[in-house]
Amino acid sequence: MKKILLIEDDETLRQTLTIALEEDGFSVVSTGDGRAGLELGLKGNADLIALDMVLPSLGGLEICRELRERQVLTPIVMLSGRKKEEVDKVMGLELGADDYLLKPFGPREFLARVRAVLRRSQPEPVEIEEFSFGDVTIHFKRQTATKGQKALHLTAKEFGLLKLLISHEGEVVSRNAILNEVWGYEKFPTTRTVDTFIHNLRHKVENDPSRPRHLLTVPWSGYKFQR
Numbered sequence: 001m002k003k004i005l006l007i008e009d010d011e012t013l014r015q016t017l018t019i020a021l022e023e024d025g026f027s028v029v030s031t032g033d034g035r036a037g038l039e040l041g042l043k044g045n046a047d048l049i050a051l052d053m054v055l056p057s058l059g060g061l062e063i064c065r066e067l068r069e070r071q072v073l074t075p076i077v078m079l080s081g082r083k084k085e086e087v088d089k090v091m092g093l094e095l096g097a098d099d100y101l102l103k104p105f106g107p108r109e110f111l112a113r114v115r116a117v118l119r120r121s122q123p124e125p126v127e128i129e130e131f132s133f134g135d136v137t138i139h140f141k142r143q144t145a146t147k148g149q150k151a152l153h154l155t156a157k158e159f160g161l162l163k164l165l166i167s168h169e170g171e172v173v174s175r176n177a178i179l180n181e182v183w184g185y186e187k188f189p190t191t192r193t194v195d196t197f198i199h200n201l202r203h204k205v206e207n208d209p210s211r212p213r214h215l216l217t218v219p220w221s222g223y224k225f226q227r
Contacts, residue, residue, distance in 0.1 A: 001172065002118060005046035006030040007037030007063070008079060009055050017050070020107035021114070025174030025222055034058030041067050046074050048118055050110075051097070053080040061095065068096035075121045077101060077113060115180065131166055133214055133227045136205050138162060152204055157182060161197055162205075165215070165225035174222040198223055 004021050008014040009032040018028045029046070031037050034055035041049055041063065049067075053060040064076055078100040098117050101110060129141045135148045140163055145152035154162070160182045165173060175191035183193065198217075202209040216224050 001025060001027050002047040003027045003029065003045065004114065005037070005040055005049045005074075007034070007041075007049065007055065007060070008032060008052045010052070016107060017110055020111055023174070024111050024176045025172055026114075032056070034060070034063055038063045038066060041072060041074065042070065044072050044074060048114060048121075049074050049076045050114065051076055051078055053078055053082065064095050064097050075117045077117055079103065111176070112180070115177070128163060128167060134205075134207070136214075138166075147205060154201075154204065158197060158201055158204075161194075161201065162225075165223060169225050169227070172218045172221045172224045178222070194223070 002025075004026045006014060006017055006021070006028055008017065008030070011032060014030055014032060018030055021028045029040060031040060032055070034057045036057075037051070037055065038058060040046070051060045051063060055063070060078060060080075064078065067074070067076070076095075076097040076099075078095070078097045080100055081103040084102055098121070099113055101113055129139070131138050131140070136145065136152070138145045138159070140159060143154075143156070143159055145154050145159075161178065164178060164181050175194045178194045179191060198215055199209075202212050202215050206212045206214060214225060214227065216226060218224055
């Protein structure tokens with residue numbers, strides 16, 4: 001589970017973003033105070049820092065600069081109510097932040113930006129071409145699958161869903177993250193879509209779909225794959 005440090009003094013916005021992050025499968029540590037945020041950031045145990053530019057006791061620009069000077073390389077997304085031109089100049093000349101969002105913005109835009117920055121900060125994943133579990137073998141490149149000696153007929157979305165879960169083997173993947181990666185929010189805005197596809201996949205790959213061994217539900221969080 002990725003950990004997000006959220007430093008934002010607007011309590012309503014902080015609560016809204018915290019809820020959105022947690023629903024999307026992230027863990028969150030938050031504060032509304034600049035100096036407290038700097039201390040948390042210096043620990044270096046967050047996967048990403050969402051940092052407001054204007055904060056009590058110590059501003060976001062100073063926090064970002066201090067973190068980079070002390071070799072904390074955690075990705076930073078700045079949150080700002082300034083004009084775009086002002087932020088562009090500051091970002092280009094003074095900071096080591098990775099991205100910024102101009103207020104007002106919605107939770108969905110915020111989550112998309114967080115995920116994009118996290119992806120850019122990670123090494124390129126090894127492409128999975130073939131994978132086996134139980135008596136199932138999946139050839140992702142050829143889009144073919146077998147269970148025992150029988151061919152499995154999987155849709156393109158089912159291949160995509162399996163590939164995503166397998167690439168995060170042992171990790172919980174939220175329904176929202178699955179929607180974003182496999183379908184895209186613009187097509188299927190409801191997480192019930194994921195539940196339906198998981199149900200169908202279990203009937204294809206599990207020996208006992210009512211007691212799955214590989215495609216597991218994590219209550220209130222999402223799904224995970226295990227061999």
